[in-house]
Amino acid sequence: MENKSPFSSMPMAMIWCFIACLAIATTCCSADSKSSFEDNFSIMWSENHFKTSEDGQIWYLSLDNDTGCGFQTKQKYRFGWFSMKLKLVGGDSAGVVTAYYMCTEDGAGPTRDELDFEFLGNRTGEPYLIQTNVYKNGTGNREMRHKLWFDPTLDYHTYSILWNSHQIIFFVDRVPVRVYKNADYENNFFPNQKPMYLFSSIWNADDWATRGGLEKTDWKKAPFVSSYKDFTVDGCQWKDPYPECVSTTTKHWWDQYEAWHLTKDQKLDFAWVQRNLVIYDYCKDTERFPTLPEECSLSPWD
Numbered sequence: 001m002e003n004k005s006p007f008s009s010m011p012m013a014m015i016w017c018f019i020a021c022l023a024i025a026t027t028c029c030s031a032d033s034k035s036s037f038e039d040n041f042s043i044m045w046s047e048n049h050f051k052t053s054e055d056g057q058i059w060y061l062s063l064d065n066d067t068g069c070g071f072q073t074k075q076k077y078r079f080g081w082f083s084m085k086l087k088l089v090g091g092d093s094a095g096v097v098t099a100y101y102m103c104t105e106d107g108a109g110p111t112r113d114e115l116d117f118e119f120l121g122n123r124t125g126e127p128y129l130i131q132t133n134v135y136k137n138g139t140g141n142r143e144m145r146h147k148l149w150f151d152p153t154l155d156y157h158t159y160s161i162l163w164n165s166h167q168i169i170f171f172v173d174r175v176p177v178r179v180y181k182n183a184d185y186e187n188n189f190f191p192n193q194k195p196m197y198l199f200s201s202i203w204n205a206d207d208w209a210t211r212g213g214l215e216k217t218d219w220k221k222a223p224f225v226s227s228y229k230d231f232t233v234d235g236c237q238w239k240d241p242y243p244e245c246v247s248t249t250t251k252h253w254w255d256q257y258e259a260w261h262l263t264k265d266q267k268l269d270f271a272w273v274q275r276n277l278v279i280y281d282y283c284k285d286t287e288r289f290p291t292l293p294e295e296c297s298l299s300p301w302d
């Protein structure tokens with residue numbers, strides 16, 4: 001990315017953050033940040049590949065030639081804002097995938113809904129890509145890939161999902177990188193019926209992840225470690241059979257007009273992302289989809 005003036009190549013949300021977050025840096029973050037891991041999460045597999053910092057606020061997942069590791073929320077949610085800071089495996093991370101996602105179940109069930117962020121590692125000095133995907137009733141194949149405008153291995157950055165009945169937005173440091181819209185008719189592509197857990201995991205995917213599987217994981221560089229902090233949820237926590245907060249009363253922020261569309265500043269940022277960072281968009285892949293999936297005709301600008 002060109003770097004002429006300090007702000008010229010920066011999206012609006014970053015500028016806003018420079019101005020506003022500096023001023024409120026000590027108060028702007030997760031309200032929940034003092035809760036401990038066990039309050040809200042459990043380990044899915046390989047307890048011995050999970051560690052926390054001494055104060056319990058930073059979590060480390062590691063991958064070696066034996067196994068990876070994953071954790072998940074104890075609660076399910078339906079709609080809201082879901083956010084976490086991640087610092088990804090640095091150095092030679094080819095073949096290693098760190099996933100951060102929401103899913104209706106804790107397996108790869110045939111009728112699951114899922115919203116994915118996957119961070120695809122790379123050889124030292126080569127850029128990470130993020131891949132996002134949306135599953136409805138077990139069907140995905142809705143991949144997008146983006147470059148980032150920073151090195152995600154040097155520091156923590158915030159990765160967030162906004163989810164309501166009208167749209168799903170994937171954010172990186174508050175910049176909307178992907179907008180997935182619902183239609184105003186019943187359809188089979190927009191997941192909004194079932195509550196989801198939030199998950200993260202690290203695993204070996206050297207059969208596909210880096211340069212399509214050409215770059216293999218170098219196990220001599222193991223363990224590969226991704227770090228997490230500041231889990232934040234501002235949304236509707238699920239309670240059986242049906243919590244009050246999912247009903248469409250416009251009482252909650254995610255059920256109000258402002259959360260259903262990109263704001264003016266978000267549109268500027270999103271346009272910047274579209275111009276500069278998109279590597280792959282399934283909605284443009286007419287070789288793979290001679291007839292494009294129906295959701296591809298919905299405009300993210302509406």
Ligand SMILES: *[C@@H]1O[C@H](CO)[C@@H](O)[C@H](O)[C@H]1NC(C)=O
Nearest residue numbers: 032035039040075232233237
């Ligand atoms: C985290 O766990 C606490 C204690 O069980 C609970 O009160 C709180 O609602 C949970 N937070 C989230 C975001 O689920």
Ligand SMILES: *[C@@H]1O[C@H](CO)[C@@H](O)[C@H](O)[C@H]1NC(C)=O
Nearest residue numbers: 064065066219220221222223
């Ligand atoms: C895994 O790595 C360890 C440490 O580098 C090594 O001793 C062991 O032989 C490796 N195991 C396999 C199955 O490759």
Ligand SMILES: *[C@@H]1O[C@H](CO)[C@@H](O)[C@H](O)[C@H]1NC(C)=O
Nearest residue numbers: 110111112136137138139188
């Ligand atoms: C979800 O998928 C299953 C098969 O995988 C199918 O039997 C079912 O009808 C689908 N449900 C809906 C609501 O489309």
Ligand SMILES: *[C@@H]1O[C@H](CO)[C@@H](O)[C@H](O)[C@H]1NC(C)=O
Nearest residue numbers: 120122126127129209210211
């Ligand atoms: C890894 O680096 C290569 C070379 O720069 C690049 O072509 C590729 O898109 C990068 N990312 C992945 C996931 O392959």
